[in-house]
Amino acid sequence: MTDDVTTDRSDDRDDERRQQSATALVVLKAADPAARARVADQPPSIETLDALRPSDDTIVAATDALRRLGFEVGPFLGNSMAITGTVAHVEAVFGVRLEGGDGVYSVVGDGDELPLDALDATLAGRIERIVFEPPMELDEEPTWTP
8 A cells, every 4th residue: 555655746747747737948040050160169159149040931830830839939039039828738749758847858768859850840840950949047157050
């Protein structure tokens, strides 16, 4: 009987975790396919972000498609936007299992990136990558790379 109670508590904790919000960063492809190579060794700046900017059509189409998939889509900034859904929803859409909690997640066995092949080809073709970003400590240097 004790085993059943332990299993029930574990299942309850997993159910609670699966209802928590998970946010990932969607990095869209640049309008100019050669832009990434041109700015790869440069630190982030207004110029590099401008070079990496997707087309307006890509921004609108990706935003609409991600909303249709049931995600809350944050504002577009630079070359990316955030998507938020419950852990259960992210797992269902991308066909993965997430680990972690309290807003910090990764894909079991695959690290920080969600698989684009789980998306329709048109949407996936507009996205560079979808990643879970670890929270930044206030006293550490940014590690973002284009």
